[in-house]
Amino acid sequence: MQQYMLTVHSVEGSPEPSADARQKVYRDVDVFNGELKSSGAWVFAGGLHPANTATVVRVHEGGEVLITDGPFAEGKEHIGGFWVIAAPDLDAALEWATRATRACAAPVEVRPFDNVSPD
Amino acid sequence: MSALDGSDIERVFREEYGRAVAVLVRAFGDIDLAEEAVQDAFAVAAERWPSSGLPPSPAGWIITTARNRAIDRFRREASREDRHAQAALLLESRDETAEDGPVRDDVLRLIFTCCHPALAANAQVALTLRLLGGLTTTEIARAFLVPEATMAQRLVRAKGKIRDAKIPYRVPGESELPARLRAVLAVVYLIFNEGYTASSGERLVRDDLCAEAIRLGRLLADLMPDEPEVMGLLALMLLTESRRGARTSAGGAIVLLADQDRSAWNPELIAEGQAIVRACLKGNQPGPYQIQAAINAVHSDAPTAAGTDWMQIVRLYDQLLFLAPNPVVALNRAVAVAEVHGPEAALALLEDLGLDNYYLFNAIRADLLVRLGRKNEAATAYETAIGLTANAAERTFLERRRLALEATP
Numbered sequence: 001m002q003q004y005m006l007t008v009h010s011v012e013g014s015p016e017p018s019a020d021a022r023q024k025v026y027r028d029v030d031v032f033n034g035e036l037k038s039s040g041a042w043v044f045a046g047g048l049h050p051a052n053t054a055t056v057v058r059v060h061e062g063g064e065v066l067i068t069d070g071p072f073a074e075g076k077e078h079i080g081g082f083w084v085i086a087a088p089d090l091d092a093a094l095e096w097a098t099r100a101t102r103a104c105a106a107p108v109e110v111r112p113f114d115n116v117s118p119d
Numbered sequence: 120m121s122a123l124d125g126s127d128i129e130r131v132f133r134e135e136y137g138r139a140v141a142v143l144v145r146a147f148g149d150i151d152l153a154e155e156a157v158q159d160a161f162a163v164a165a166e167r168w169p170s171s172g173l174p175p176s177p178a179g180w181i182i183t184t185a186r187n188r189a190i191d192r193f194r195r196e197a198s199r200e201d202r203h204a205q206a207a208l209l210l211e212s213r214d215e216t217a218e219d220g221p222v223r224d225d226v227l228r229l230i231f232t233c234c235h236p237a238l239a240a241n242a243q244v245a246l247t248l249r250l251l252g253g254l255t256t257t258e259i260a261r262a263f264l265v266p267e268a269t270m271a272q273r274l275v276r277a278k279g280k281i282r283d284a285k286i287p288y289r290v291p292g293e294s295e296l297p298a299r300l301r302a303v304l305a306v307v308y309l310i311f312n313e314g315y316t317a318s319s320g321e322r323l324v325r326d327d328l329c330a331e332a333i334r335l336g337r338l339l340a341d342l343m344p345d346e347p348e349v350m351g352l353l354a355l356m357l358l359t360e361s362r363r364g365a366r367t368s369a370g371g372a373i374v375l376l377a378d379q380d381r382s383a384w385n386p387e388l389i390a391e392g393q394a395i396v397r398a399c400l401k402g403n404q405p406g407p408y409q410i411q412a413a414i415n416a417v418h419s420d421a422p423t424a425a426g427t428d429w430m431q432i433v434r435l436y437d438q439l440l441f442l443a444p445n446p447v448v449a450l451n452r453a454v455a456v457a458e459v460h461g462p463e464a465a466l467a468l469l470e471d472l473g474l475d476n477y478y479l480f481n482a483i484r485a486d487l488l489v490r491l492g493r494k495n496e497a498a499t500a501y502e503t504a505i506g507l508t509a510n511a512a513e514r515t516f517l518e519r520r521r522l523a524l525e526a527t528p
Contacts, residue, residue, distance in 0.1 A: 004284075088287075089286070089289075090235075090237060090284045090286045090287065091287050091295075093284075110284075111284075112285065
């Protein structure tokens with residue numbers, strides 16, 4: 001089985017969904033997670049707090065560690081959550097991604113893991 | 120055994136390269152390995168066939184030789200992954216001939232892989248020409264006027280994505296098939312169109328791309344004869360191709376449909392295309408390619424430009440617009456309307472199409488203005504059109520039209 005990372009992309013400053021819409025997303029994502037688990041495709045998943053809660057750690061020349069506030073990417077698009085799934089091929093992963101994007105109402109990027117083969 | 124020359128081997132190469140690569144890709148799960156093996160096999164063929172003659176099944180010979188070459192390679196190169204070697208050895212037990220059902224399925228699988236929507240459109244085209252047409256990277260780069268290094272990188276990246284993201288070798292299931300088949304047909308038609316009206320460069324037509332697109336169209340028609348749009352695309356390409364000889368003058372200048380010498384149209388291609396159109400009409404599952412083929416069939420039927428059944432063509436464009444609303448289709452419909460209801464009616468249809476930056480829109484608008492005697496506006500429209508095409512033959516044609524305008528009182 002190949003593992004794929006499905007990342008949910010949110011755009012900073014896009015209009016906030018209504019409370020009802022948010023409740024629907026929670027429900028739909030729950031159902032989707034249930035489907036992943038019962039099919040055996042589930043590896044790991046999680047939703048993230050907004051990007052303004054992020055902290056970046058990096059090693060400077062000379063070995064000094066620098067800690068800074070804020071997301072690493074300077075753009076307006078940030079990862080809002082992700083799933084790691086196991087699927088036989090890209091078509092199967094895209095099928096899950098189709099359900100994922102419907103459930104979370106945001107674009108989902110699919111990327112294969114490099115050389116992760118748990119079987 | 121008859122004597123062989125290079126062109127016989129070239130012909131077998133064109134016909135069998137894709138099939139052989141498809142079989143070995145399925146067996147090895149690795150495109151590069153399959154390509155290397157098939158190229159090796161053709162190199163052996165080029166050495167042996169001139170003296171030994173063509174084997175009874177050239178395709179079977181190539182596939183078997185390629186497989187054996189690949190196995191030799193595994194034995195030499197211990198670093199190759201074991202699963203490849205195992206796959207190749209498994210394949211040894213299978214008897215392959217070109218007519219095998221499984222071979223046909225392998226070709227279809229590879230077509231759908233090359234045209235997978237996870238690959239960029241220009242990569243789909245390049246991969247299809249490379250893997251199914253056997254064109255070299257140099258040839259593909261030249262056909263699309265991009266630097267060879269760019270094309271090489273595009274192919275490497277696409278093959279890398281197929282491998283790393285595990286794009287499967289599979290004919291899509293029933294629910295995905297319509298969308299996926301549309302992508303395949305779009306790739307083939309794009310290759311044909313790039314050949315028919317090269318988007319830039321000196322020559323209007325690149326014959327090699329047209330021939331390759333028609334070959335792919337025939338292959339698809341053979342593999343999926345029950346898909347009406349597959350047949351429609353083949354008919355459309357055949358009927359368009361039938362006029363190729365009449366479409367440019369000896370000097371390479373464009374000759375419009377109305378001015379073409381109809382006796383120079385290819386009667387065999389017309390007969391084949393029209394027979395397919397008739398079968399499609401009988402099948403009664405219309406689609407955009409079938410309707411465009413039908414429009415071309417009406418042109419092919421007409422003994423003279425004036426004798427064309429323009430009413431029928433307008434009706435077909437109405438149907439096409441209904442199925443696939445698109446401003447370029449609306450533009451072509453306006454040209455037919457001009458023949459039925461006059462240039463004034465057609466000009467009104469050009470308003471608000473949003474095609475102001477399309478050279479053909481401006482060229483057609485210029486022609487309609489000429490017919491209405493509005494010379495100054497026509498000259499401006501020709502100027503705009505000339506500025507919008509990168510094809511030398513098209514530019515020369517438009518410049519002549521504009522000059523002719525100045526010569527008339």
